[in-house]
Amino acid sequence: MRVIVTGVPGVGKTSVMEGVAHAAAVPIVNYGTVMFEEAKAHKLVAHRDEIRKLPAEVQRHVQAVAGEKVGKMTDAIIDTHCLIRTTEGYLPGIPMTVLTMIAPHVVVLVEAPPAQIYARRAKDATRTRDPDSVESIAEHQQMNRAAATAMGVISGATVKIVPNLDGDLETAVAVFLEVFGK
Amino acid sequence: MRVIVTGVPGVGKTSVMEGVAHAAAVPIVNYGTVMFEEAKAHKLVAHRDEIRKLPAEVQRHVQAVAGEKVGKMTDAIIDTHCLIRTTEGYLPGIPMTVLTMIAPHVVVLVEAPPAQIYARRAKDATRTRDPDSVESIAEHQQMNRAAATAMGVISGATVKIVPNLDGDLETAVAVFLEVFGK
Amino acid sequence: MRVIVTGVPGVGKTSVMEGVAHAAAVPIVNYGTVMFEEAKAHKLVAHRDEIRKLPAEVQRHVQAVAGEKVGKMTDAIIDTHCLIRTTEGYLPGIPMTVLTMIAPHVVVLVEAPPAQIYARRAKDATRTRDPDSVESIAEHQQMNRAAATAMGVISGATVKIVPNLDGDLETAVAVFLEVFGK
Numbered sequence: 001m002r003v004i005v006t007g008v009p010g011v012g013k014t015s016v017m018e019g020v021a022h023a024a025a026v027p028i029v030n031y032g033t034v035m036f037e038e039a040k041a042h043k044l045v046a047h048r049d050e051i052r053k054l055p056a057e058v059q060r061h062v063q064a065v066a067g068e069k070v071g072k073m074t075d076a077i078i079d080t081h082c083l084i085r086t087t088e089g090y091l092p093g094i095p096m097t098v099l100t101m102i103a104p105h106v107v108v109l110v111e112a113p114p115a116q117i118y119a120r121r122a123k124d125a126t127r128t129r130d131p132d133s134v135e136s137i138a139e140h141q142q143m144n145r146a147a148a149t150a151m152g153v154i155s156g157a158t159v160k161i162v163p164n165l166d167g168d169l170e171t172a173v174a175v176f177l178e179v180f181g182k
Numbered sequence: 183m184r185v186i187v188t189g190v191p192g193v194g195k196t197s198v199m200e201g202v203a204h205a206a207a208v209p210i211v212n213y214g215t216v217m218f219e220e221a222k223a224h225k226l227v228a229h230r231d232e233i234r235k236l237p238a239e240v241q242r243h244v245q246a247v248a249g250e251k252v253g254k255m256t257d258a259i260i261d262t263h264c265l266i267r268t269t270e271g272y273l274p275g276i277p278m279t280v281l282t283m284i285a286p287h288v289v290v291l292v293e294a295p296p297a298q299i300y301a302r303r304a305k306d307a308t309r310t311r312d313p314d315s316v317e318s319i320a321e322h323q324q325m326n327r328a329a330a331t332a333m334g335v336i337s338g339a340t341v342k343i344v345p346n347l348d349g350d351l352e353t354a355v356a357v358f359l360e361v362f363g364k
Numbered sequence: 365m366r367v368i369v370t371g372v373p374g375v376g377k378t379s380v381m382e383g384v385a386h387a388a389a390v391p392i393v394n395y396g397t398v399m400f401e402e403a404k405a406h407k408l409v410a411h412r413d414e415i416r417k418l419p420a421e422v423q424r425h426v427q428a429v430a431g432e433k434v435g436k437m438t439d440a441i442i443d444t445h446c447l448i449r450t451t452e453g454y455l456p457g458i459p460m461t462v463l464t465m466i467a468p469h470v471v472v473l474v475e476a477p478p479a480q481i482y483a484r485r486a487k488d489a490t491r492t493r494d495p496d497s498v499e500s501i502a503e504h505q506q507m508n509r510a511a512a513t514a515m516g517v518i519s520g521a522t523v524k525i526v527p528n529l530d531g532d533l534e535t536a537v538a539v540f541l542e543v544f545g546k
Contacts, residue, residue, distance in 0.1 A: 288452055334455075361453065
């Protein structure tokens, strides 16, 4: 089963995925890493940061090649994004052409109350840029729901909402595991 | 005109559809029934419950064959779902491949305030499972709006919201009938 | 860069677009006008109002031909709609077949608080029909977000929200210009 996992920064996506990957014995695949490996194998880049500097057309090709590779995996928890916040607007992490190649069975939205996400980001000392407001985090999550639903209609995948509340990672992992019939 | 009609359980979809079908003289087609008839004709199943036990690939094929059949009807009110609540998440009732074959002119969302839907479900003695909370009914309706909108953009169909409030079936039917220019 | 610009009536879309077109030196293209020009060139209509009277099939063809033309422009701010309110429901302004031909880089949603939009419409003496309620303006904007997000996932375009608040056109133009890296 191929499960695309998404969530805004600070929602605790990594912790939830690791709990699920361990319990379900399914490998985690980072979509960005697969893109980098493909770009490197084709000698397009040497470092991961260089991918975003490639011409848009080449980036799209790399994205598609990575999608093809991931689509061949029987079981995978695919770490990616519904929508990435950029100055040009919300960028779809997995547009239709790539989605069709991955052919996921499930799209998971890891969510939390915007105020909790705000507080988690504030505690993270590695973040230096201006923080998003609670309202803009709420907007991002709302837009992610619309994007995940569009992804579901396009691909036929189910859309699973997994709330990850403060201090209750266990429930988040348990709700996610229902996807694997556990 | 092919009109896909959707709504969460307990919203009163059947009553609204029957009123509309009678006034507009358009037949109601249950999409699940068409799937069953196709599966039965191909000797894949004997009973309707068996459809969900077929391999996913075969189910998808049955879904597509049913979509092709419905797409050939000139006028139909198609009883189906935007998103079906399952433990694996919200399952699209009409994914893109099937949607393209049905080529609907309108996607109708029958809606009601979540608290009214909750109360209607509570009165229905045939329901035995744990009830969804008012919040989860609200979430389901919100996700259905996103799904119906994606279906509209994909197919070019209009998306019509039909509120079905307690004690006012008449208005719901009248609003729906605007779709037929009545 | 091809930028599709959308927003409900009364949101101030035209003022924002004009400010952006001037600052970024990018031409504004009205999608409806391109459709009319194509229909006129093919002797299908003499006046713009006649387009909506053409058979749906012919309208769709005109829409597609216009999409093809716009898709060939290197830089354009394309004035159109996500969803148009009709008695048959919300009509997608740019359905998937046309969207694929335009291949936009960005879909912009010009938004404002529903109460401000309501007040702007009330001041506009050219409007004679029954006004939409504040709630229905809110619903229209919510549905537009879902439509724009579906358009983003389908085409790979980013979705940029541009708030256009009373008395602060300057900020709206500045936020929009981020799309052009300005």
